[in-house]
Amino acid sequence: MAAFAELGLSSWLVEQCRQLGLKQPTPVQLGCIPAILEGRDCLGCAKTGSGKTAAFVLPILQKLSEDPYGIFCLVLTPTRELAYQIAEQFRVLGKPLGLKDCIIVGGMDMVAQALELSRKPHVVIATPGRLADHLRSSNTFHIKKIRFLVMDEADRLLEQGCTDFTADLETILAAVPAHRQTLLFSATLTDTLRELQGLATNQPFFWEAQAPVRTVEQLDQRYLLVPEKVKDAYLVHLVQSFQDEHEDWSIIIFTNTCKTCQILCMMLRKFSFPAVALHSMMKQKERFAALAKFKSSIYRILIATDVASRGLDIPTVQVVINHNTPGLPKIYIHRVGRTARAGRQGQAITLVTQYDIHLVHTIEEQIKKQLEELPVEEAAVLQILTQVNVVRRECEIRLEAARFDEKKETNKRKQLILEGKDPDLEAKRRAELAKIKQRNRRFKEKVGQALQRRQEADRAGRGRELPRTPKPAQGQA
Numbered sequence: 001m002a003a004f005a006e007l008g009l010s011s012w013l014v015e016q017c018r019q020l021g022l023k024q025p026t027p028v029q030l031g032c033i034p035a036i037l038e039g040r041d042c043l044g045c046a047k048t049g050s051g052k053t054a055a056f057v058l059p060i061l062q063k064l065s066e067d068p069y070g071i072f073c074l075v076l077t078p079t080r081e082l083a084y085q086i087a088e089q090f091r092v093l094g095k096p097l098g099l100k101d102c103i104i105v106g107g108m109d110m111v112a113q114a115l116e117l118s119r120k121p122h123v124v125i126a127t128p129g130r131l132a133d134h135l136r137s138s139n140t141f142h143i144k145k146i147r148f149l150v151m152d153e154a155d156r157l158l159e160q161g162c163t164d165f166t167a168d169l170e171t172i173l174a175a176v177p178a179h180r181q182t183l184l185f186s187a188t189l190t191d192t193l194r195e196l197q198g199l200a201t202n203q204p205f206f207w208e209a210q211a212p213v214r215t216v217e218q219l220d221q222r223y224l225l226v227p228e229k230v231k232d233a234y235l236v237h238l239v240q241s242f243q244d245e246h247e248d249w250s251i252i253i254f255t256n257t258c259k260t261c262q263i264l265c266m267m268l269r270k271f272s273f274p275a276v277a278l279h280s281m282m283k284q285k286e287r288f289a290a291l292a293k294f295k296s297s298i299y300r301i302l303i304a305t306d307v308a309s310r311g312l313d314i315p316t317v318q319v320v321i322n323h324n325t326p327g328l329p330k331i332y333i334h335r336v337g338r339t340a341r342a343g344r345q346g347q348a349i350t351l352v353t354q355y356d357i358h359l360v361h362t363i364e365e366q367i368k369k370q371l372e373e374l375p376v377e378e379a380a381v382l383q384i385l386t387q388v389n390v391v392r393r394e395c396e397i398r399l400e401a402a403r404f405d406e407k408k409e410t411n412k413r414k415q416l417i418l419e420g421k422d423p424d425l426e427a428k429r430r431a432e433l434a435k436i437k438q439r440n441r442r443f444k445e446k447v448g449q450a451l452q453r454r455q456e457a458d459r460a461g462r463g464r465e466l467p468r469t470p471k472p473a474q475g476q477a
Protein backbone atom coordinates (compact mmCIF):
# COMPACT_ATOMS: atom_id res chain seq x y z
CA MET A 1 0.00 0.00 0.00
CA ALA A 2 1.13 3.57 -0.75
CA ALA A 3 2.73 5.69 1.94
CA PHE A 4 1.66 9.22 2.89
CA ALA A 5 4.59 10.66 0.90
CA GLU A 6 3.25 9.12 -2.31
CA LEU A 7 -0.03 11.02 -1.99
CA GLY A 8 1.69 14.32 -2.72
CA LEU A 9 1.99 15.45 0.90
CA SER A 10 5.07 17.44 1.94
CA SER A 11 7.75 15.81 4.05
CA TRP A 12 6.87 17.85 7.17
CA LEU A 13 3.29 16.50 7.07
CA VAL A 14 4.51 12.96 6.47
CA GLU A 15 6.74 13.40 9.53
CA GLN A 16 3.77 14.66 11.56
CA CYS A 17 1.81 11.54 10.56
CA ARG A 18 4.72 9.33 11.58
CA GLN A 19 5.00 11.04 14.94
CA LEU A 20 1.28 10.47 15.51
CA GLY A 21 1.68 6.79 14.71
CA LEU A 22 -0.15 7.00 11.36
CA LYS A 23 2.07 4.72 9.30
CA GLN A 24 0.00 4.22 6.17
CA PRO A 25 -2.96 6.08 4.77
CA THR A 26 -6.37 4.46 5.21
CA PRO A 27 -8.37 3.83 2.00
CA VAL A 28 -10.42 7.05 2.37
CA GLN A 29 -7.20 9.04 2.81
CA LEU A 30 -5.66 7.26 -0.15
CA GLY A 31 -8.68 8.09 -2.27
CA CYS A 32 -9.38 11.69 -1.24
CA ILE A 33 -6.05 13.37 -0.40
CA PRO A 34 -4.67 13.49 -4.01
CA ALA A 35 -7.98 14.83 -5.39
CA ILE A 36 -8.14 17.55 -2.72
CA LEU A 37 -4.51 18.50 -3.40
CA GLU A 38 -5.44 18.81 -7.11
CA GLY A 39 -7.98 21.46 -6.14
CA ARG A 40 -11.17 19.42 -6.60
CA ASP A 41 -14.26 19.40 -4.42
CA CYS A 42 -14.60 16.12 -2.60
CA LEU A 43 -17.41 13.98 -1.21
CA GLY A 44 -15.96 11.24 0.99
CA CYS A 45 -18.12 8.43 2.30
CA ALA A 46 -16.37 5.81 4.43
CA LYS A 47 -17.21 3.72 7.46
CA THR A 48 -17.04 5.07 10.99
CA GLY A 49 -13.54 5.23 12.48
CA SER A 50 -11.83 5.00 9.08
CA GLY A 51 -9.81 8.23 9.32
CA LYS A 52 -12.00 10.70 7.43
CA THR A 53 -10.83 13.62 9.60
CA ALA A 54 -7.17 13.31 8.57
CA ALA A 55 -8.35 12.84 4.95
CA PHE A 56 -9.36 16.51 4.90
CA VAL A 57 -7.05 17.96 7.60
CA LEU A 58 -3.81 16.85 5.88
CA PRO A 59 -4.37 18.36 2.39
CA ILE A 60 -5.81 21.57 3.93
CA LEU A 61 -2.68 21.98 6.06
CA GLN A 62 -0.51 21.43 3.01
CA LYS A 63 -2.35 24.13 1.04
CA LEU A 64 -2.28 26.44 4.06
CA SER A 65 1.49 26.06 4.39
CA GLU A 66 1.87 27.15 0.73
CA ASP A 67 -0.25 30.30 1.15
CA PRO A 68 -0.88 31.02 4.82
CA TYR A 69 -3.55 33.57 5.71
CA GLY A 70 -6.64 33.85 7.91
CA ILE A 71 -9.41 32.89 7.64
CA PHE A 72 -8.26 30.14 5.24
CA CYS A 73 -10.59 27.30 6.13
CA LEU A 74 -14.03 26.89 7.72
CA VAL A 75 -15.08 23.53 9.12
CA LEU A 76 -18.74 23.01 10.04
CA THR A 77 -19.80 20.18 12.29
CA PRO A 78 -23.12 19.33 13.97
CA THR A 79 -21.97 19.04 17.60
CA ARG A 80 -19.83 21.11 19.92
CA GLU A 81 -17.78 18.18 21.20
CA LEU A 82 -16.91 17.17 17.66
CA ALA A 83 -15.74 20.71 16.90
CA TYR A 84 -13.16 20.44 19.72
CA GLN A 85 -12.03 17.03 18.50
CA ILE A 86 -11.48 18.26 14.94
CA ALA A 87 -9.63 21.34 16.23
CA GLU A 88 -7.29 19.02 18.13
CA GLN A 89 -6.42 17.13 14.92
CA PHE A 90 -5.66 20.42 13.15
CA ARG A 91 -3.53 21.54 16.10
CA VAL A 92 -1.52 18.33 16.39
CA LEU A 93 -0.93 17.82 12.68
CA GLY A 94 -0.41 21.55 12.03
CA LYS A 95 1.98 22.15 14.95
CA PRO A 96 5.05 22.98 12.79
CA LEU A 97 3.01 25.69 11.02
CA GLY A 98 2.19 27.51 14.23
CA LEU A 99 -1.44 27.01 13.25
CA LYS A 100 -4.00 29.37 14.78
CA ASP A 101 -7.43 27.81 15.13
CA CYS A 102 -10.64 29.08 16.62
CA ILE A 103 -13.61 27.09 17.88
CA ILE A 104 -17.02 28.72 17.55
CA VAL A 105 -19.74 26.71 19.30
CA GLY A 106 -22.87 27.46 21.32
CA GLY A 107 -22.86 27.51 25.10
CA MET A 108 -19.54 29.40 25.27
CA ASP A 109 -18.77 33.10 25.70
CA MET A 110 -19.70 34.96 22.54
CA VAL A 111 -17.59 38.05 23.21
CA ALA A 112 -14.41 36.03 23.65
CA GLN A 113 -15.25 34.19 20.42
CA ALA A 114 -15.79 37.46 18.53
CA LEU A 115 -12.38 38.65 19.70
CA GLU A 116 -10.72 35.45 18.53
CA LEU A 117 -12.43 35.68 15.15
CA SER A 118 -11.18 39.24 14.69
CA ARG A 119 -7.60 37.95 15.11
CA LYS A 120 -7.92 36.07 11.81
CA PRO A 121 -7.28 32.46 12.78
CA HIS A 122 -6.19 30.16 9.95
CA VAL A 123 -8.93 27.64 10.63
CA VAL A 124 -12.37 28.16 12.17
CA ILE A 125 -14.20 25.08 13.41
CA ALA A 126 -17.82 25.84 14.16
CA THR A 127 -21.31 24.58 14.78
CA PRO A 128 -23.66 26.34 12.32
CA GLY A 129 -25.94 28.05 14.86
CA ARG A 130 -23.27 29.99 16.72
CA LEU A 131 -21.28 30.91 13.59
CA ALA A 132 -24.45 32.23 11.94
CA ASP A 133 -25.13 34.29 15.10
CA HIS A 134 -21.67 35.88 14.77
CA LEU A 135 -22.15 36.57 11.07
CA ARG A 136 -25.49 38.26 11.74
CA SER A 137 -24.25 40.36 14.63
CA SER A 138 -20.63 41.26 13.92
CA ASN A 139 -18.63 43.13 11.30
CA THR A 140 -15.23 42.50 12.85
CA PHE A 141 -14.51 39.43 10.74
CA HIS A 142 -15.55 37.88 7.42
CA ILE A 143 -15.31 34.52 5.70
CA LYS A 144 -15.53 35.78 2.14
CA LYS A 145 -11.96 34.76 1.30
CA ILE A 146 -11.88 31.22 2.65
CA ARG A 147 -10.21 28.63 0.40
CA PHE A 148 -11.84 25.59 2.01
CA LEU A 149 -15.33 24.87 3.32
CA VAL A 150 -15.56 21.52 5.07
CA MET A 151 -18.78 19.93 6.26
CA ASP A 152 -18.04 17.03 8.54
CA GLU A 153 -21.03 14.74 9.13
CA ALA A 154 -22.40 16.58 6.09
CA ASP A 155 -25.63 14.58 5.86
CA ARG A 156 -26.52 15.50 9.45
CA LEU A 157 -25.88 19.18 8.74
CA LEU A 158 -28.25 19.04 5.80
CA GLU A 159 -31.05 16.87 7.18
CA GLN A 160 -33.91 18.48 9.04
CA GLY A 161 -33.68 16.53 12.29
CA CYS A 162 -34.50 17.76 15.77
CA THR A 163 -31.85 20.44 15.31
CA ASP A 164 -32.52 22.02 11.95
CA PHE A 165 -29.49 23.85 10.57
CA THR A 166 -31.15 25.05 7.34
CA ALA A 167 -31.51 28.76 8.19
CA ASP A 168 -28.02 28.96 9.72
CA LEU A 169 -26.46 27.21 6.74
CA GLU A 170 -28.16 29.68 4.41
CA THR A 171 -26.57 32.56 6.33
CA ILE A 172 -23.15 30.88 6.23
CA LEU A 173 -23.30 29.89 2.57
CA ALA A 174 -24.25 33.43 1.64
CA ALA A 175 -21.08 34.66 3.38
CA VAL A 176 -18.52 32.28 1.83
CA PRO A 177 -17.02 32.86 -1.63
CA ALA A 178 -18.38 30.97 -4.64
CA HIS A 179 -14.79 30.19 -5.64
CA ARG A 180 -13.67 27.75 -2.94
CA GLN A 181 -13.04 24.07 -2.42
CA THR A 182 -15.88 22.23 -0.69
CA LEU A 183 -15.21 18.99 1.16
CA LEU A 184 -18.07 16.87 2.47
CA PHE A 185 -17.55 13.81 4.65
CA SER A 186 -19.67 11.28 6.51
CA ALA A 187 -20.16 7.54 7.03
CA THR A 188 -23.70 7.94 5.68
CA LEU A 189 -23.25 10.46 2.93
CA THR A 190 -25.26 8.64 0.30
CA ASP A 191 -28.53 9.32 2.14
CA THR A 192 -28.42 13.03 1.19
CA LEU A 193 -26.19 12.82 -1.85
CA ARG A 194 -28.38 14.89 -4.14
CA GLU A 195 -28.49 17.89 -1.78
CA LEU A 196 -24.76 17.58 -1.17
CA GLN A 197 -23.89 17.54 -4.84
CA GLY A 198 -25.47 21.00 -5.16
CA LEU A 199 -22.85 22.28 -2.73
CA ALA A 200 -19.79 20.70 -4.32
CA THR A 201 -19.70 21.74 -7.96
CA ASN A 202 -16.00 22.24 -8.60
CA GLN A 203 -15.11 19.02 -10.52
CA PRO A 204 -16.50 17.05 -7.58
CA PHE A 205 -14.69 13.87 -6.72
CA PHE A 206 -16.89 11.25 -5.05
CA TRP A 207 -15.16 8.60 -3.02
CA GLU A 208 -17.11 5.78 -1.41
CA ALA A 209 -15.72 2.76 0.40
CA GLN A 210 -16.82 -0.36 -1.42
CA ALA A 211 -17.88 -2.98 1.10
CA PRO A 212 -20.66 -5.53 1.30
CA VAL A 213 -21.57 -4.45 4.86
CA ARG A 214 -22.03 -0.81 5.95
CA THR A 215 -20.72 -1.33 9.47
CA VAL A 216 -17.18 -2.22 10.50
CA GLU A 217 -16.02 -5.86 10.16
CA GLN A 218 -14.43 -5.94 13.61
CA LEU A 219 -17.75 -5.05 15.21
CA ASP A 220 -19.67 -7.86 16.90
CA GLN A 221 -23.33 -6.81 16.57
CA ARG A 222 -25.86 -8.32 18.94
CA TYR A 223 -29.45 -7.82 19.91
CA LEU A 224 -31.28 -8.72 23.07
CA LEU A 225 -35.04 -9.14 22.95
CA VAL A 226 -36.45 -7.85 26.23
CA PRO A 227 -39.90 -6.88 27.47
CA GLU A 228 -40.08 -3.09 27.91
CA LYS A 229 -40.70 -3.33 31.65
CA VAL A 230 -37.55 -5.30 32.40
CA LYS A 231 -35.19 -3.44 30.09
CA ASP A 232 -33.31 -1.69 32.89
CA ALA A 233 -32.68 -4.90 34.79
CA TYR A 234 -31.10 -6.34 31.64
CA LEU A 235 -29.02 -3.18 31.29
CA VAL A 236 -27.73 -3.37 34.86
CA HIS A 237 -26.98 -7.07 34.37
CA LEU A 238 -25.04 -6.40 31.13
CA VAL A 239 -22.97 -3.66 32.72
CA GLN A 240 -22.30 -5.75 35.83
CA SER A 241 -21.19 -8.76 33.76
CA PHE A 242 -18.90 -6.60 31.65
CA GLN A 243 -17.36 -5.02 34.72
CA ASP A 244 -16.84 -8.45 36.32
CA GLU A 245 -15.18 -9.89 33.24
CA HIS A 246 -12.88 -7.01 32.23
CA GLU A 247 -10.22 -5.01 34.00
CA ASP A 248 -9.84 -2.18 31.59
CA TRP A 249 -13.22 -1.35 30.13
CA SER A 250 -15.45 1.44 28.93
CA ILE A 251 -19.00 1.49 27.62
CA ILE A 252 -21.25 4.02 25.92
CA ILE A 253 -24.99 3.62 26.49
CA PHE A 254 -27.22 5.50 24.07
CA THR A 255 -30.72 6.63 25.06
CA ASN A 256 -33.45 8.43 23.13
CA THR A 257 -34.19 11.35 25.49
CA CYS A 258 -32.30 13.65 27.88
CA LYS A 259 -34.59 12.55 30.70
CA THR A 260 -33.96 8.82 30.23
CA CYS A 261 -30.26 9.62 29.94
CA GLN A 262 -30.31 11.44 33.27
CA ILE A 263 -32.41 8.77 35.02
CA LEU A 264 -30.21 5.91 33.80
CA CYS A 265 -27.12 7.76 34.95
CA MET A 266 -28.58 8.30 38.42
CA MET A 267 -29.73 4.68 38.53
CA LEU A 268 -26.36 3.20 37.52
CA ARG A 269 -24.62 5.41 40.06
CA LYS A 270 -26.98 4.09 42.74
CA PHE A 271 -25.62 0.67 41.85
CA SER A 272 -22.10 2.13 42.29
CA PHE A 273 -21.18 2.06 38.62
CA PRO A 274 -18.80 4.84 37.51
CA ALA A 275 -21.29 6.51 35.16
CA VAL A 276 -21.57 10.00 33.74
CA ALA A 277 -24.24 11.57 31.51
CA LEU A 278 -23.94 13.63 28.33
CA HIS A 279 -27.00 15.33 26.86
CA SER A 280 -28.13 18.69 25.55
CA MET A 281 -29.89 19.73 28.78
CA MET A 282 -26.51 19.95 30.52
CA LYS A 283 -24.52 23.17 30.60
CA GLN A 284 -21.74 23.19 28.02
CA LYS A 285 -19.01 23.18 30.67
CA GLU A 286 -20.60 20.12 32.30
CA ARG A 287 -20.75 18.43 28.90
CA PHE A 288 -17.05 18.99 28.27
CA ALA A 289 -16.15 17.91 31.80
CA ALA A 290 -18.22 14.72 31.48
CA LEU A 291 -16.58 13.80 28.20
CA ALA A 292 -13.08 14.59 29.49
CA LYS A 293 -13.60 12.38 32.54
CA PHE A 294 -14.93 9.56 30.39
CA LYS A 295 -12.03 9.87 27.96
CA SER A 296 -9.52 9.68 30.79
CA SER A 297 -11.32 6.62 32.25
CA ILE A 298 -12.29 8.37 35.51
CA TYR A 299 -15.79 7.30 34.52
CA ARG A 300 -16.11 4.01 32.68
CA ILE A 301 -19.68 4.46 31.47
CA LEU A 302 -20.96 7.31 29.34
CA ILE A 303 -24.74 7.52 29.06
CA ALA A 304 -25.57 9.78 26.17
CA THR A 305 -28.24 10.93 23.79
CA ASP A 306 -27.49 11.17 20.08
CA VAL A 307 -25.49 14.32 20.78
CA ALA A 308 -22.60 11.83 21.16
CA SER A 309 -23.54 9.45 18.36
CA ARG A 310 -21.54 11.08 15.58
CA GLY A 311 -17.82 11.46 15.13
CA LEU A 312 -16.56 11.09 18.68
CA ASP A 313 -13.29 9.18 18.65
CA ILE A 314 -12.61 7.47 21.98
CA PRO A 315 -10.37 4.48 21.28
CA THR A 316 -10.99 2.84 24.69
CA VAL A 317 -14.70 2.21 24.07
CA GLN A 318 -15.21 -1.54 23.80
CA VAL A 319 -18.98 -1.73 23.93
CA VAL A 320 -21.91 0.37 22.75
CA ILE A 321 -25.31 -0.43 24.23
CA ASN A 322 -28.42 0.91 22.56
CA HIS A 323 -30.91 1.29 25.41
CA ASN A 324 -33.50 2.04 22.73
CA THR A 325 -33.50 0.65 19.20
CA PRO A 326 -32.62 3.57 16.90
CA GLY A 327 -35.53 4.57 14.68
CA LEU A 328 -33.26 5.11 11.67
CA PRO A 329 -30.51 2.81 10.35
CA LYS A 330 -28.09 5.71 9.95
CA ILE A 331 -28.44 6.61 13.63
CA TYR A 332 -27.64 2.97 14.39
CA ILE A 333 -24.58 3.08 12.11
CA HIS A 334 -23.16 6.19 13.80
CA ARG A 335 -23.93 5.03 17.35
CA VAL A 336 -22.33 1.60 17.01
CA GLY A 337 -19.43 3.28 15.20
CA ARG A 338 -18.26 4.73 18.53
CA THR A 339 -16.53 1.38 19.07
CA ALA A 340 -14.40 -0.87 16.82
CA ARG A 341 -12.54 2.17 15.46
CA ALA A 342 -9.31 2.22 13.45
CA GLY A 343 -9.13 -1.58 13.19
CA ARG A 344 -9.92 -2.34 16.86
CA GLN A 345 -12.46 -4.93 18.01
CA GLY A 346 -15.74 -3.84 19.57
CA GLN A 347 -19.23 -4.98 20.45
CA ALA A 348 -22.63 -3.37 19.99
CA ILE A 349 -25.68 -4.59 21.89
CA THR A 350 -29.14 -3.32 21.00
CA LEU A 351 -31.99 -3.78 23.45
CA VAL A 352 -35.07 -4.60 21.42
CA THR A 353 -38.59 -4.58 22.83
CA GLN A 354 -41.65 -6.17 21.30
CA TYR A 355 -42.47 -2.82 19.64
CA ASP A 356 -39.11 -2.42 17.89
CA ILE A 357 -38.68 -5.64 15.95
CA HIS A 358 -39.57 -4.00 12.63
CA LEU A 359 -36.87 -1.36 13.30
CA VAL A 360 -34.25 -4.08 13.67
CA HIS A 361 -35.30 -5.59 10.35
CA THR A 362 -34.92 -2.19 8.67
CA ILE A 363 -31.48 -1.72 10.25
CA GLU A 364 -30.40 -5.21 9.12
CA GLU A 365 -31.55 -4.52 5.58
CA GLN A 366 -29.67 -1.23 5.42
CA ILE A 367 -26.41 -2.37 6.97
CA LYS A 368 -26.63 -5.64 5.03
CA LYS A 369 -25.93 -7.78 8.05
CA GLN A 370 -28.05 -9.69 10.54
CA LEU A 371 -27.59 -9.00 14.22
CA GLU A 372 -27.03 -12.06 16.38
CA GLU A 373 -28.88 -12.76 19.60
CA LEU A 374 -26.88 -12.19 22.78
CA PRO A 375 -27.31 -15.06 25.23
CA VAL A 376 -28.11 -13.83 28.73
CA GLU A 377 -28.50 -15.63 32.03
CA GLU A 378 -32.14 -14.76 32.67
CA ALA A 379 -32.15 -16.07 36.23
CA ALA A 380 -29.52 -13.49 37.17
CA VAL A 381 -31.66 -10.74 35.64
CA LEU A 382 -34.69 -11.92 37.60
CA GLN A 383 -32.76 -11.72 40.83
CA ILE A 384 -32.16 -7.99 40.44
CA LEU A 385 -35.43 -7.11 38.73
CA THR A 386 -37.36 -5.74 41.73
CA GLN A 387 -34.39 -3.87 43.09
CA VAL A 388 -33.68 -2.22 39.73
CA ASN A 389 -37.31 -1.18 39.30
CA VAL A 390 -37.42 0.33 42.80
CA VAL A 391 -34.18 2.24 42.26
CA ARG A 392 -35.36 3.51 38.88
CA ARG A 393 -38.61 4.78 40.43
CA GLU A 394 -36.64 6.53 43.19
CA CYS A 395 -34.49 8.24 40.55
CA GLU A 396 -37.57 9.31 38.59
CA ILE A 397 -39.03 10.88 41.74
CA ARG A 398 -35.76 12.66 42.49
CA LEU A 399 -35.62 14.03 38.97
CA GLU A 400 -39.24 15.20 39.13
CA ALA A 401 -38.42 16.99 42.37
CA ALA A 402 -35.53 18.71 40.58
CA ARG A 403 -38.14 19.94 38.06
CA PHE A 404 -36.25 18.51 35.09
CA ASP A 405 -39.24 18.73 32.72
CA GLU A 406 -39.95 22.33 33.70
CA LYS A 407 -36.33 23.31 33.08
CA LYS A 408 -36.48 21.66 29.70
CA GLU A 409 -39.64 23.59 28.84
CA THR A 410 -38.08 26.91 29.99
CA ASN A 411 -34.98 26.25 27.89
CA LYS A 412 -37.13 25.57 24.85
CA ARG A 413 -39.13 28.77 25.33
CA LYS A 414 -35.94 30.82 25.71
CA GLN A 415 -34.58 29.34 22.50
CA LEU A 416 -37.78 30.17 20.60
CA ILE A 417 -37.77 33.77 21.83
CA LEU A 418 -34.14 34.07 20.71
CA GLU A 419 -35.22 32.80 17.29
CA GLY A 420 -37.90 35.54 17.19
CA LYS A 421 -40.82 33.08 17.54
CA ASP A 422 -43.88 33.13 19.81
CA PRO A 423 -43.52 30.16 22.22
CA ASP A 424 -47.30 29.71 22.65
CA LEU A 425 -48.04 29.74 18.94
CA GLU A 426 -45.13 27.36 18.40
CA ALA A 427 -46.49 25.04 21.10
CA LYS A 428 -49.85 24.88 19.30
CA ARG A 429 -48.20 24.26 15.97
CA ARG A 430 -46.02 21.54 17.46
CA ALA A 431 -49.01 19.84 19.10
CA GLU A 432 -50.79 19.76 15.72
CA LEU A 433 -47.65 18.45 14.06
CA ALA A 434 -47.21 15.80 16.76
CA LYS A 435 -50.76 14.58 16.15
CA ILE A 436 -50.14 14.28 12.43
CA LYS A 437 -46.80 12.57 13.04
CA GLN A 438 -48.42 10.12 15.45
CA ARG A 439 -51.10 9.26 12.88
CA ASN A 440 -48.40 8.79 10.24
CA ARG A 441 -46.30 6.68 12.61
CA ARG A 442 -49.22 4.40 13.39
CA PHE A 443 -49.91 4.01 9.71
CA LYS A 444 -46.24 3.31 8.99
CA GLU A 445 -46.11 0.77 11.81
CA LYS A 446 -49.11 -1.04 10.39
CA VAL A 447 -47.54 -1.11 6.94
CA GLY A 448 -44.22 -2.18 8.50
CA GLN A 449 -45.88 -5.00 10.39
CA ALA A 450 -47.71 -6.17 7.28
CA LEU A 451 -44.43 -6.07 5.34
CA GLN A 452 -42.66 -7.89 8.15
CA ARG A 453 -45.27 -10.65 8.13
CA ARG A 454 -44.84 -11.02 4.40
CA GLN A 455 -41.03 -11.07 4.66
CA GLU A 456 -41.19 -13.64 7.44
CA ALA A 457 -43.37 -15.83 5.27
CA ASP A 458 -40.89 -15.35 2.39
CA ARG A 459 -37.88 -16.03 4.55
CA ALA A 460 -39.39 -19.09 6.23
CA GLY A 461 -36.78 -21.78 6.22
CA ARG A 462 -33.97 -19.28 5.44
CA GLY A 463 -32.05 -19.39 8.73
CA ARG A 464 -32.48 -17.44 11.94
CA GLU A 465 -35.29 -14.95 12.40
CA LEU A 466 -36.10 -12.48 15.13
CA PRO A 467 -39.15 -13.92 16.91
CA ARG A 468 -42.31 -11.91 16.44
CA THR A 469 -43.08 -11.77 20.14
CA PRO A 470 -40.48 -11.46 22.91
CA LYS A 471 -39.63 -14.20 25.34
CA PRO A 472 -41.10 -13.01 28.64
CA ALA A 473 -38.66 -13.19 31.55
CA GLN A 474 -39.59 -16.05 33.84
CA GLY A 475 -42.16 -15.09 36.42
CA GLN A 476 -43.27 -12.02 34.43
CA ALA A 477 -46.89 -11.47 33.55
Ligand SMILES: Nc1ncnc2c1ncn2[C@@H]1O[C@H](COP(=O)(O)OP(=O)(O)OP(=O)(O)O)[C@@H](O)[C@H]1O
Nearest residue numbers: 022024025026048049050051052053187311313342
Ligand atom coordinates in the same frame (compact mmCIF):
# COMPACT_ATOMS: atom_id res chain seq x y z
N1 LIG B 1 -3.71 6.38 8.55
C1 LIG B 1 -4.10 6.05 9.78
N2 LIG B 1 -3.54 4.99 10.40
C2 LIG B 1 -3.93 4.63 11.66
N3 LIG B 1 -4.87 5.29 12.37
C3 LIG B 1 -5.46 6.35 11.79
C4 LIG B 1 -5.11 6.79 10.47
N4 LIG B 1 -5.84 7.87 10.17
C5 LIG B 1 -6.62 8.12 11.25
N5 LIG B 1 -6.39 7.22 12.22
C6 LIG B 1 -7.04 7.14 13.55
O1 LIG B 1 -8.30 6.53 13.38
C7 LIG B 1 -9.22 7.02 14.36
C8 LIG B 1 -10.54 7.37 13.71
O2 LIG B 1 -10.36 8.45 12.83
P1 LIG B 1 -11.51 9.52 12.58
O3 LIG B 1 -12.03 10.03 13.87
O4 LIG B 1 -11.01 10.49 11.60
O5 LIG B 1 -12.64 8.58 11.94
P2 LIG B 1 -13.91 8.96 11.05
O6 LIG B 1 -13.79 8.20 9.80
O7 LIG B 1 -14.03 10.44 10.96
O8 LIG B 1 -15.08 8.34 11.94
P3 LIG B 1 -16.59 8.84 12.17
O9 LIG B 1 -17.34 8.49 10.92
O10 LIG B 1 -17.04 8.06 13.33
O11 LIG B 1 -16.54 10.31 12.40
C9 LIG B 1 -8.55 8.21 15.02
O12 LIG B 1 -8.13 7.83 16.32
C10 LIG B 1 -7.37 8.51 14.13
O13 LIG B 1 -6.27 9.02 14.84
